[in-house]
Amino acid sequence: MDQLVDLISRYGLLFVFVNVLLEQAGLPIPALPTLVLAGALAADGKLSAPLILVVAVAASFIADYPWYLAGRRLGYRALRTVCRVSVSPESCVRQTEGVFERYGLLSLVVAKFIPGYSTVAPALAGILGTPPLSFILYNAAGAAVWAGSAIAAGVIFHRVVDRVVVALDGLGAWGLALLALGLVLYLLVRWARLVQFQRVLRIARISVEELRRLLEEGHNPLILDVRTSLSYRYDPRTIPGAIRFHLDDLDEKLAGIPREQEIILYCT
Amino acid sequence: MAAKLKERGFQRIRPLAGGFQAWVSAGFEVQDGSLVPGRPATA
Numbered sequence A: 001m002d003q004l005v006d007l008i009s010r011y012g013l014l015f016v017f018v019n020v021l022l023e024q025a026g027l028p029i030p031a032l033p034t035l036v037l038a039g040a041l042a043a044d045g046k047l048s049a050p051l052i053l054v055v056a057v058a059a060s061f062i063a064d065y066p067w068y069l070a071g072r073r074l075g076y077r078a079l080r081t082v083c084r085v086s087v088s089p090e091s092c093v094r095q096t097e098g099v100f101e102r103y104g105l106l107s108l109v110v111a112k113f114i115p116g117y118s119t120v121a122p123a124l125a126g127i128l129g130t131p132p133l134s135f136i137l138y139n140a141a142g143a144a145v146w147a148g149s150a151i152a153a154g155v156i157f158h159r160v161v162d163r164v165v166v167a168l169d170g171l172g173a174w175g176l177a178l179l180a181l182g183l184v185l186y187l188l189v190r191w192a193r194l195v196q197f198q199r200v201l202r203i204a205r206i207s208v209e210e211l212r213r214l215l216e217e218g219h220n221p222l223i224l225d226v227r228t229s230l231s232y233r234y235d236p237r238t239i240p241g242a243i244r245f246h247l248d249d250l251d252e253k254l255a256g257i258p259r260e261q262e263i264i265l266y267c268t
Numbered sequence B: 001m002a003a004k005l006k007e008r009g010f011q012r013i014r015p016l017a018g019g020f021q022a023w024v025s026a027g028f029e030v031q032d033g034s035l036v037p038g039r040p041a042t043a
Helices: A002-025 A032-043 A049-074 A078-086 A091-103 A105-111 A116-129 A132-154 A158-170 A173-201 A208-216 A229-234 A247-254 B002-007 B019-025
Strands: A224-225 A263-266 B014-015
Touching: A002 A032, A032 A049, A032 A132, A032 A158, A049 A116, A049 A132, A078 A116, A091 A105, A091 A208, A091 A229, A105 A116, A105 A132, A116 A132, A132 A158, A132 A173, A158 A173, A208 B019, A224 A247, A247 B002, A263 B002, A263 B019, B002 B014
Parallel strands: A224 A263, A263 B014
Antiparallel strands: none
């Protein structure tokens, strides 16, 4: 364990940089424990806390900015690409838009603390035409708050962190095995959540070709446009015959509609 | 949304695969949003 701490002491900034970069790029490699440990090492005089913060913010920016640019150039296609690697694309886009719609650019400041949102928020900021300087400022502020709080926790609780490291060191190889087990458990929990979420969302879908055929053949499905106000402003066109629909209107709009009515929902 | 509708007794619900972007990308007809009944865009 001492070797691990020595390794982080020696290559600490590089370690922090790579870890934050990978996590912010969307890989399930938590960076918070590394930042807390780096903060504790800073309190022990082995690393510089301001430098750790600068490196973490820089890594975060390098991971986020390409998605912001992709959002500006590709529009919603960029967001769908990000979401495709996480969960159901439609659900992901809706949830992301919901957060952005509610908090605007300020959501970038807290984005790092919201699982899943951290990766998709930069793309959404680009899609919605956030000026580059605003994006850079808010994104940097968010990364600084996120990394800063973890580093501060490491500095404040460095004695506790030191005791944990000493205890793990006392366990020898078992200490490393315990850490590895913790990481595996973390990944398992994330995977289980993903599987559970996808199971809830699993439902038969209709293709655009099939919907068009239904319309041409004179079938009369109820088509509900459930896009958020944000994406509706982005593209106010709709599928012919669709009804704008909001979750708040659920009971009002569905009153009198027979329960056997076929309903087609579409999002962004 | 589909889950909420199911909770209210609707059984024949199908989300559109790929969403609105897939419809637009396929080159199918769209209509002017101002003609659409429902909540205003700013709601």
